[in-house]
Amino acid sequence: MLRKRVPQPPVDPARRDLERHDFWPGFIAAIIGAVLLFCGARHLTGVDTVEGSTASEAQLTKAFSAGGLQYADQTPPPAPPRLDDSAAAAEALDRWARQTANAAPPTWKVRVDTGAKKACPT
Amino acid sequence: MECTVPECKQRQPTELGRKLSRLRPLVQTGFLGVWLAPLGQWLHGIPGCVFHCYSCPLSAFGCPVGIAANYAALLPVTLEVPYLLLGVLLLVGALGGSIVCGWACPFGFLQDLLGRVTTRKIALPGWAGHFRFVVLVGLVLLLPAVLGFKGIPFDDQVVSICRLCPAGALEAGIPYSLQSLLAGNGWLMSGFKTGLLIAFFGAALFIHRPWCRIFCPLGGFLSLCNRFSLFHLRFNPKECVECNLCRTRCQLGVKVDQKVNVSGCIRCLECATCGALEPCFAFPKNDATRPRKEPSAS
Numbered sequence: 001m002l003r004k005r006v007p008q009p010p011v012d013p014a015r016r017d018l019e020r021h022d023f024w025p026g027f028i029a030a031i032i033g034a035v036l037l038f039c040g041a042r043h044l045t046g047v048d049t050v051e052g053s054t055a056s057e058a059q060l061t062k063a064f065s066a067g068g069l070q071y072a073d074q075t076p077p078p079a080p081p082r083l084d085d086s087a088a089a090a091e092a093l094d095r096w097a098r099q100t101a102n103a104a105p106p107t108w109k110v111r112v113d114t115g116a117k118k119a120c121p122t
Numbered sequence: 123m124e125c126t127v128p129e130c131k132q133r134q135p136t137e138l139g140r141k142l143s144r145l146r147p148l149v150q151t152g153f154l155g156v157w158l159a160p161l162g163q164w165l166h167g168i169p170g171c172v173f174h175c176y177s178c179p180l181s182a183f184g185c186p187v188g189i190a191a192n193y194a195a196l197l198p199v200t201l202e203v204p205y206l207l208l209g210v211l212l213l214v215g216a217l218g219g220s221i222v223c224g225w226a227c228p229f230g231f232l233q234d235l236l237g238r239v240t241t242r243k244i245a246l247p248g249w250a251g252h253f254r255f256v257v258l259v260g261l262v263l264l265l266p267a268v269l270g271f272k273g274i275p276f277d278d279q280v281v282s283i284c285r286l287c288p289a290g291a292l293e294a295g296i297p298y299s300l301q302s303l304l305a306g307n308g309w310l311m312s313g314f315k316t317g318l319l320i321a322f323f324g325a326a327l328f329i330h331r332p333w334c335r336i337f338c339p340l341g342g343f344l345s346l347c348n349r350f351s352l353f354h355l356r357f358n359p360k361e362c363v364e365c366n367l368c369r370t371r372c373q374l375g376v377k378v379d380q381k382v383n384v385s386g387c388i389r390c391l392e393c394a395t396c397g398a399l400e401p402c403f404a405f406p407k408n409d410a411t412r413p414r415k416e417p418s419a420s
Contacts, residue, residue, distance in 0.1 A: 013362035013398070019355065019383050023404040026352035029216035037209030046200050057206050058167030061184050064192040064276075065166040065176035071199075071275055109199045120177040120294050 048111045055112040067118025072106045135367065139395025146224070146390065150231040157182055157228050169207040171214040172227040173333075173340050175284075178293035186211060187262055187340050191283050195266035195276035211340075215347030219354065219383070223334060223341045224390035229289045230334055236326035237373070244329050245375055251335055251386045254342030261286070262339045288322035288333060291315045330373040334388060345385040352404045355382045355394065362398035371395050 043057040050070070055063070063069050135143070157172060158180040166176050170183030186207055193204045214222055223230050237243075261283045269279045276282060284290050295311035296319075302310040309316075325332040334341050348354070369379045371392040376384060378393045393399050 013357075013359040013364060016357055016359060016362075017381065018357050018359070019381065021350060021352070021354045021356075021383070021404040023352070023406040025350040026216050026404055027406070029347070029350060030213055030352065033209050033211070033213030033216055035209070036205045037213060040205030040207075040209050043205050045202050047202070056167075057202075057204070060202070061169065061189055061204075061206060062167035064189055065181075065184055067277060069192075069196075069275065069277070073273070110196065119179070120298055 048108050050111055050113045050115075055114070059112055059114050063112045063114070063116065066116045068113040068116030070111050070113055072109050072111075135371075135395035136397040139371075139392075139397070142391045142394060142401075147231075147234070149225050150228075150234070153226040154228055154231070156226075169204075169210050171210050171222050171344075173229045173289055173338060174227075175287065175290040175293040177290060177298075179297050181293070185289075187287070188284055190339075191262050191266045192276050194263045195270040195274075195279065197267045198271045198273075211343060212347075215344045215351060217352055219348035219351035219389055220341060220344040220387060221351075221353060221389035223338075223344060223388035227334075227341075230331060230388065232292075233326045233331045233333060236323065237330045239327050241327050243373075246329060246332075246335055248375065248377075248386065251342075251345075253336050254338055254345075257283070257337050258339035258342050283339070285315065286318060288319050291319040291322075295319070331388070335374060335386070341388065342385070345387065348383045348385060348387055348389070351383075353389075354402065354404065355387075355389075355391075355399045356402050357382065358398050358400055361396070361400075365396065367396040368393040368399055 040057050044054045045057055045060050047055045047060055049055045049059065153172075157170065157174050159182040165182055166184045168183050169186045169189050170181075171186065173187065174181055174183070174185060176183070176185040176188055189204060189207050193202060193207070196202060266276055266279060266282060269282075270276070276284075279285075291311060295315055299310040302308060322333065329335070366379055368382075369377065372378050373390075373392065374386055374388060376382070376386045376393075378387075378399065382393060382399055391401055394401055
């Protein structure tokens with residue numbers, strides 16, 4: 001397939017840079033990349049999972065695409081007890097209110113739900 | 123300006139150039155089988171090296187741009203280094219530079235197909251390519267981090283690369299919106315994002331690879347590796363007859379007659395058709411390069 005030829009500007013091929021690449025810069029960069037890849041595959045992040053263990057980097061990365069990140073300040077409080085099926089509902093509600101008020105804030109800021117499967121987080 | 127070089131009109135593409143031109147769409151099609159979840163294996167924990175939305179129902183790997191933005195948004199909460207992401211991109215970049223853009227990227231392939239529609243193509247100025255680095259630094263790294271410091275998680279950020287990305291609109295927005303529409307819940311994707319997708323398709327008809335050339339942060343990063351990658355293009359002055367076939371073949375507007383291993387190049391190797399630009403690997407011996415064996419020009 002030939003297109004309309006672009007006119008040649010005054011370039012002297014004999015004086016043009018040959019653009020030969022040295023081996024070592026590319027090789028060293030590739031080695032650094034391979035080492036980072038290896039480290040990443042074994043790396044445990046500082047983020048916990050919902051199950052209580054530490055999330056690996058792959059789990060954290062996967063959580064990005066599955067909506068698996070949970071932020072502490074976005075975690076809803078436990079639901080109140082149902083009031084329609086028990087005579088002791090008022091007492092249960094009072095107990096729930098006390099527990100909610102006295103509940104300590106979570107020790108984590110963000111954690112990974114490895115089972116999350118949200119189709120499109122954004 | 124008329125070209126005054128006598129060989130200019132007669133110079134035909136070399137056999138290698140013809141083969142590469144024919145081979146490239148086939149390779150791009152073959153790579154779709156890699157990126158589009160073959161055998162139902164979803165490996166979203168591993169970053170891919172091409173621009174492909176991880177919310178796509180068929181995506182096999184994680185989108186490197188989305189992963190980088192998520193890491194940036196996590197910065198206020200926890201300082202994590204994306205070793206996997208950096209490793210994949212550095213390894214791919216060091217081996218081939220931006221060759222994955224030209225030969226493997228599904229979104230680039232789509233733009234190549236759209237670019238084949240016969241329309242009058244608009245030439246872009248060379249500086250337009252620098253905007254990719256603005257997108258990379260501003261939209262992918264800085265903005266998610268700034269909004270993250272304000273306490274807004276990445277998924278809730280109203281302005282983010284994922285909400286502006288045409289690949290996300292096409293590969294995730296369209297399937298889920300169609301699913302929602304069929305379920306009677308209406309069109310899921312926002313009007314703004316739908317408009318962006320339409321604008322992208324329109325631009326791709328009149329500009330060759332508009333996303334890759336102006337916006338793609340991943341291509342911007344990989345193209346930086348073009349300056350030292352093991353695979354590269356070498357200029358052979360003995361073969362150059364100043365016909366400028368190389369520059370004529372380049373659809374990205376790179377001045378390959380002056381310098382070819384530059385950030386604007388996607389390594390499609392169309393310029394190698396003239397024979398003066400030779401695809402080759404750097405080898406350790408004498409720090410030089412060995413050109414590929416090339417059949418004689420037809």
